[in-house]
Amino acid sequence: xxxxxxxxxxxxxxxxxxxxxxxxxxxxxxxxxxxxxxxxxxxxxxxxxxxxxxxxxxxxxxxxxxxxxxxxxxxxxxxxxxxxxxxxxxxxxxxxxxxxxxxxxxxxxxxxxxxxxxxxxxxxxxxxxxxxxxxxxxxxxxxxxxxx
Amino acid sequence: xxxxxxxxxxxxxxxxxxxxxxxxxxxxxxxxxxxxxxxxxxxxxxxxxxxxxxxxxxxxxxxxxxxxxxxxxxxxxxxxxxxxxxxxxxxxxxxxxxxxxxxxxxxxxxxxxxxxxxxxxxxxxxxxxxxxxxxxxxxxxxxxxxxxxxxxxxxxxxxxxxxxxxxxxxxxxxxxxxxxxxxxxxxxxxxxxxxxxxxxxxxxxxxxxxxxxxxxxxxxxxxxxxxxxxxxxxxxxxxxxxxxxxxxxxxxxxxxxxxxxxxxxxxxxxxxxxxxxxxxxxxxxxxxxxxxxxxxxxxxxxxxxxxxxxxxxxxxxxxxxxxxxxxxxxxxxxxxxxxxxxxxxxxxxxxxxxxxxxxxxxxxxxxxxxxxxxxxxxxxxxxxxxxxxxxxxxxxxxxxxxxxxxxxxxxxxxxxxxxx
Numbered sequence: 001x002x003x004x005x006x007x008x009x010x011x012x013x014x015x016x017x018x019x020x021x022x023x024x025x026x027x028x029x030x031x032x033x034x035x036x037x038x039x040x041x042x043x044x045x046x047x048x049x050x051x052x053x054x055x056x057x058x059x060x061x062x063x064x065x066x067x068x069x070x071x072x073x074x075x076x077x078x079x080x081x082x083x084x085x086x087x088x089x090x091x092x093x094x095x096x097x098x099x100x101x102x103x104x105x106x107x108x109x110x111x112x113x114x115x116x117x118x119x120x121x122x123x124x125x126x127x128x129x130x131x132x133x134x135x136x137x138x139x140x141x142x143x144x145x146x147x148x
Numbered sequence: 149x150x151x152x153x154x155x156x157x158x159x160x161x162x163x164x165x166x167x168x169x170x171x172x173x174x175x176x177x178x179x180x181x182x183x184x185x186x187x188x189x190x191x192x193x194x195x196x197x198x199x200x201x202x203x204x205x206x207x208x209x210x211x212x213x214x215x216x217x218x219x220x221x222x223x224x225x226x227x228x229x230x231x232x233x234x235x236x237x238x239x240x241x242x243x244x245x246x247x248x249x250x251x252x253x254x255x256x257x258x259x260x261x262x263x264x265x266x267x268x269x270x271x272x273x274x275x276x277x278x279x280x281x282x283x284x285x286x287x288x289x290x291x292x293x294x295x296x297x298x299x300x301x302x303x304x305x306x307x308x309x310x311x312x313x314x315x316x317x318x319x320x321x322x323x324x325x326x327x328x329x330x331x332x333x334x335x336x337x338x339x340x341x342x343x344x345x346x347x348x349x350x351x352x353x354x355x356x357x358x359x360x361x362x363x364x365x366x367x368x369x370x371x372x373x374x375x376x377x378x379x380x381x382x383x384x385x386x387x388x389x390x391x392x393x394x395x396x397x398x399x400x401x402x403x404x405x406x407x408x409x410x411x412x413x414x415x416x417x418x419x420x421x422x423x424x425x426x427x428x429x430x431x432x433x434x435x436x437x438x439x440x441x442x443x444x445x446x447x448x449x450x451x452x453x454x455x456x457x458x459x460x461x462x463x464x465x466x467x468x469x470x471x472x473x474x475x476x477x478x479x480x481x482x483x484x485x486x487x488x489x490x491x492x493x494x495x496x497x498x499x500x501x502x503x504x505x506x507x508x509x510x511x512x513x514x515x516x517x518x519x520x521x522x523x524x525x526x527x528x529x530x531x532x533x534x535x536x537x538x539x540x541x542x543x544x545x546x547x548x549x550x551x552x553x554x555x556x557x558x559x560x561x562x563x564x565x566x567x568x
Binding site: 002007008013016038042063064066123 | 504
């Protein structure tokens with residue numbers, strides 16, 4: 001049995017209540033939508049890139065606490081990162097919440113608070129929606145990302 | 149908020165109805181989930197199965213598993229007898245005239261698709277109109293959208309009001325001589341609203357339209373009389389009626405089914421096949437191509453026996469008590485908003501909590517051993533109307549108790565604590 005507080009840690013509750021980087025970037029050069037048809041979570045990512053760097057990033061949409069906090073934390077972590085670093089972080093995060101052996105939590109910083117999600121398999125997609133959306137925005141292969 | 153009173157104990161034992169005794173019939177209820185006793189409140193998604201249903205299926209597979217309608221050997225005769233006697237049970241359960249009107253299908257979804265394709269596609273044209281409602285489950289929307297695309301017939305929706313009730317005056321405006329089919333749910337799966345189907349059927353018939361009633365949410369709560377209703381088609385699923393999954397029923401008036409072409413071709417639906425042509429079997433077998441879900445039908449028969457033994461009136465009374473109690477307790481929770489407040493409704497408590505997404509509510513309750521449904525409930529137009537992405541839905545059955553309502557309420561309060 002898991003303590004529900006392992007999932008809903010204070011940082012997650014806070015980022016859900018006051019999501020960072022929430023809103024539209026007017027001069028975004030990439031806008032991509034993510035959608036989870038199972039629960040109806042919708043998310044839009046706005047990216048402003050400068051060369052190989054993410055100069056600015058924001059999101060809007062609606063979703064559960066896990067998906068909103070995850071997007072808030074992710075956008076915080078991505079600001080100023082190179083696209084290459086962003087992809088590396090994407091892989092580390094994915095390992096964190098799917099791989100029981102865990103990931104390099106140090107490199108993930110605050111993002112590691114979402115580690116509790118791995119004990120709630122039904123919620124993994126909530127936490128990864130924004131990441132898959134970002135991944136698609138970077139690789140540019142789809143206009144809308146679906147978790148299904 | 150902890151009103152675990154003696155009243156709850158007394159209320160569980162209204163005359164002739166002992167919920168604790170009934171719970172003994174359901175093996176699945178006696179387990180722990182996440183270290184807590186299971187509180188199963190997702191009955192609108194699927195109901196649990198009494199021992200008698202599980203036993204009937206096991207008895208078939210252990211004792212007389214065999215194909216039906218063709219063998220001359222004893223096992224086949226026994227299987228055929230069990231299969232066809234279940235059809236009689238269904239006929240009596242919904243008060244149909246004849247077993248010819250009872251077609252076994254995979255579920256309510258398949259039954260609606262069957263009617264849309266076999267009846268609708270062969271009778272509708274681009275000038276015709278189909279009426280459904282904003283309250284429908286996707287199973288009673290998408291088959292009609294497909295039919296509309298195939299035939300060019302226009303699809304119209306009866307709107308709902310803030311209580312989640314159909315607006316009857318608008319329904320009357322939508323009806324006209326072009327209306328060929330009206331398809332409406334008996335009871336809403338998302339909100340529990342009981343629709344005024346008797347009146348709707350009568351009005352549709354004034355324009356010569358045929359009416360399909362989606363009874364998926366109804367047969368486990370209320371008695372159904374298709375003759376009295378005078379509906380043209382009535383569909384339901386076995387698994388929501390304490391029977392197995394993968395079995396359901398299409399009721400259709402005999403003269404309509406007689407005129408409709410088969411939905412699928414195959415074995416058992418034929419009288420004679422030559423290389424040139426096929427003579428179809430009689431009703432209801434014309435619509436039952438291939439080896440059917442024999443164990444499912446037998447299990448459904450056992451489920452109907454069980455429901456008859458408990459009595460739909462007793463079931464309805466107990467569920468109403470549970471709903472009233474849950475409503476009263478939930479109304480004291482700050483930030484809780486009821487979605488679906490129809491005057492006439494079944495035991496569904498659909499709600500939202502201020503600032504807490506239903507998905508999070510579902511996870512927190514699950515951690516307390518409570519199973520509810522969260523999401524759009526396959527009724528996205530309903531969510532669209534209320535401008536919400538999802539709700540949390542607790543749906544009660546006759547084996548639920550007042551004490552379980554208390555656990556639910558405590559669980560909801562815990563959600564607020566986690567987020568504050």
